[in-house]
Amino acid sequence: MLATPVVFIFGRRFFISAFRQLRHGKAGMDTLVALSTGVAYFYSVAVMLLPTFWAKKGLPGHLYFESAAVVIAFILLGKLLEMRAKGRTAADIKKLMGAQPATATVLVNDQPQIIAVRDIQVGDQLLVKPGEAIAVDGAILSGRPLINESMVTGEAIPSQKESGDSVYAGTINENTAFTMRADKVGRNTVMASIIRLVREAQGSKAPIEQLVDKIAARFVAGVLCIALLTFFIWWAFGGPAELSRGIIAVVTVLVIACPCALGLATPAALMVGIGRGATMGILIKDAAHLQKLAGVTDIVLDKTGTLTLGKPVVQEGLWLDDDRDINAGYPKSAARLLAAIERSSQHPLAEAITSYAISVYGKDYSKNNDIDFDHNANAASYINSVFLPGLGVEATLGNDVYYVGNARLMAEKNIVVNAGSEKDVSPEKPVDFLTPMRHDLTAITSFLQAHTTHTIVYFAQKSAKDNRGTLLSVMALADILKPDALLTLQRLGHQGIGLHMLTGDNEAAAALVASQTGINRYLAGQLPADKLAYIKTLQTQGKSVAMIGDGINDSAALAQADISIAMSKGSHVAMDVAGMTIVGDQLSKIADGILLSRLTGKTIRENLFWAFFYNLIGIPIAAGILYPFTGFMLNPMIAGAAMALSSICVLAASLRLRYRKLK
CATH class of the missing domain: 2.70.150.10 (Calcium-transporting ATPase, cytoplasmic transduction domain A)
Structure with a gap:
């Protein structure tokens, strides 16, 4: 009553699959599961319904219903672990299409x-x-x-x-x-191309599935041959009197050889490894990525958001305020004014400049009436900012106009370096931007030369009574490396992994990051198709490639790579396409993930070895090889217990991954 629903309701998939394989002349793991559980079940039914028949043969009438049920339970557990390890792919395409x-x-x-x-x-x-x-x-x-x-x-x-x-x-x-x-339009747009590339790259089958299929096919075929050979040997040498022993031997062989341990060896270790990774902040969607990461030879990294923080930061500022002694400290009044202007600005660099200005004067005056300018205590409430496309921001305060923007804006507004300090400057004598006026030009020139790869922003003041403006500050903005980027790349290099950087940014920005990190192989100005082509080129050279990225532009390359890794603060599409996601954007977890993958791979190999070793020893004994010498005949119940024990050993070995140190 208890075994029947387990075998024929929960386990019906194995019988259906075995029947379909039989129709095509094939045999797989499902065939062995169906045969072993089916023979054990129907043999037990025969013993239960005809007990006197077996008693006349001098054989105990043991029932093996529990063996059949346990086999189904363990195999379904392995299938459950495998299903949980598989990733979704449909959501990736939907999110990409949602961007249009x-x-x-x-x-x-x-x-x-x-x-x-x-x-x-x-x-x-x-x-x-x-x-x-x-749209297009x-x-x-x-x-x-x-x-x-x-x-x-x-x-x-x-x-x-x-x-x-x-x-x-x-x-x-x-x-x-x-x-x-x-x-x-339509299928010819760049976004449509990205969607198409992701679909194509995700179409291939995971290598682990192909490996398990090949092993299972050979293993099952071998076990079936051994079971038939066992039956015919008992029949040939023992005659009809030993026919019942031959049947028991066949049942025992099929039960003890049931691939529970083999079926659990890979998914159990992978799932434990995935769980360990989750506790470390490494989310793994596809078990194949965890297994293959151990063999990675080259890692391709995106720049922005992966190696760098992904947002501009003012790395250095030069203040040129005439009215204060610069040597005595920063001109805090000008910095407060700059923060007030940028707070209301919609310019993409406004947040970075605001944070920098606040750090200069040391306190975040969030309320307008807290900003204390020398000439107007409540001046911030009268600031009127206007966005100038392609130039910057113009802000009016009383009779003064302030500009925050690029060199082109400064030139158009006739901004000079401390022009007010020169007596010979007049409206009739126009002055070009950065015309030499005082020693400040030398400081500005040195500043610009030191930040050729940065985005330069100028802050200037222009009075209504004076046609010329005065430059107050120069700031250099750039995306900066993540704190653990350099150490992580060094660790990966020491592991013998080749490092590559691909970025859609310009050559100067790419060269700067490459020089800071020591990456010799990098390309700038890369579009999604270019990144995908680069990955394919490495793969044709026999490389096992890991791609690390954070943007939708990286989705196709992530899907094509052998191992795909995304940063959690990046695009959701990149995270869904990737097999691994690094939580918290800590690059150091990539090196940890590789070590975890190698330990997982080692555990899988150990599990497979013991699973096959168990069968190598158990199958001959189950077939009765010891009977002619010792009279010992393995009981199918003991075979079922041994089968269960082998599965428990595999699970226990896999659980060790939770406590292994990542050295």
């Missing part, structure tokens, strides 16, 4: 009309408003927007676009409306 807008604004005779994206034709003129996602690939016709291209390049800082520049579907318009021409 459903509608767009098309200009027809200069009149805006909202249509479905699928109806856009090549050559159509589109109007893209602030905050909207761009094309070129800007008018306007100078800031475009967040992290969908394609993965870079945190939005790009300033001019007329004629290319824009891509799925990227975001940050600040001002612009018009564009549709050049690529």
